[in-house]
Amino acid sequence: MAWIILIIAGLFEMLAVLMMNQWHRQKSKLSFSLMIASFALSFLFLSIALESIPMSMGYAIWTGIGAAGGAIIGIIFYNESKNAKRIFFLSLIILAVIGLKLLG
Structure with missing residues (x-):
């Protein structure tokens, strides 16, 4: 279960990066709020x-x-x-993440 939570944390990190880019483009309160919420949820799930x-x-x-998700987005x-x-x-980053999981 912890691995699923870690993946969710990573997905929220990707969403936060996406919202950061969106905020820099439009400076809207919605994108800023979603960025902050996504970072907060990412850290929460990471800590769990x-x-x-x-x-x-x-x-x-x-x-x-x-990192890889942000670049792919x-x-x-x-x-x-x-x-x-x-x-x-x-691809090396993704393979390294998979390798760490397999070794863990």
Whole structure:
């Protein structure tokens, strides 16, 4: 169950990054409020997950989900670079997260 909670925390981290980008584009109160709420929920779920998962592994996986997810959102929704090197290194982040889970 802790792993599912950790994944939820990572998804809220991705949503927070998306809302951060949206807020910088529009400066709306809604996007700012959603950004703050998403970060708060992300930290809440992370802290719950870290009750059962070692901090070093949980934090690394949470960060990986947020980093890779944020980059993928940028590629899909904001037409950011899709060059092969970028995709390769994003794949490495995802593989590292999977590897940490398999070793844990």
